[in-house]
Amino acid sequence: MSRLARPTHNRVIGGxxxxxxxxxxxxxxxxxxxxxxxxxxxxxxxLLYAALWILLPSEDKARAAW
Known part of the structure; x- marks a missing residue:
């Protein structure tokens, strides 16, 4: 399974x-x-969506941290 990170592509609002x-x-x-x-x-x-939007790293930031 992949790590949970918001993708840079295929986003509608926050990813x-x-x-x-x-x-x-x-x-x-x-x-x-x-x-x-x-x-x-x-x-x-x-509220859950907003919390995940704030807490989940963007894919490009998560890739730099790996």
Whole structure:
């Protein structure tokens, strides 16, 4: 499995869904749809997305740290 880092390409907003899709070997579109559907339910989805956007390193920064 690859390390969790936001890609520099294939981003829509922050690259969080693309990073999760790559980590769990699935389509980025699938992760985005699941995230959008989860927003219909009560919960901290936007806060979780924002936290991951802040905490996950960008791919170019993560590659420099490896």
């Amino acid at each position: 969080v869904c693309a990073a999760l899709a790559r980590r769990f070997d699935t389509s980025a579109t699938t992760v985005r749809v699941v995230f959008l559907l989860s927003c219909l339910l009560p919960g901290p989805q936007f």
